[in-house]
Amino acid sequence: MAWITALLTTGPARKALGLLLAALSIALFLLNLRRAGERAGRLEERLSTSERTHEIQRQMLDAASRRPADRDALAQRMRNGQF
Numbered sequence: 001m002a003w004i005t006a007l008l009t010t011g012p013a014r015k016a017l018g019l020l021l022a023a024l025s026i027a028l029f030l031l032n033l034r035r036a037g038e039r040a041g042r043l044e045e046r047l048s049t050s051e052r053t054h055e056i057q058r059q060m061l062d063a064a065s066r067r068p069a070d071r072d073a074l075a076q077r078m079r080n081g082q083f
Contacts, residue, residue, distance in 0.1 A: 008017065068074040 068077055
């Protein structure tokens with residue numbers, strides 16, 4: 001156990017350990033960036049789907065507001081060619 005401590009306290013070993021820790025930190029940072037990008041992509045896709053759904057629902061409500069009130073009104077619109 002003492003020889004491991006003695007080995008890690010030498011100059012080159014400390015430098016190698018520092019470089020290893022720096023490389024590990026950079027790798028973890030890049031992985032975290034990737035995860036954040038994937039999450040942002042999923043949120044953007046969900047927002048896009050939600051916007052399309054709301055637009056379709058709005059169109060359906062607009063169409064429903066213009067529909068004839070009853071069968072007689074429907075028949076009248078069809079006779080006038082407005083349907």
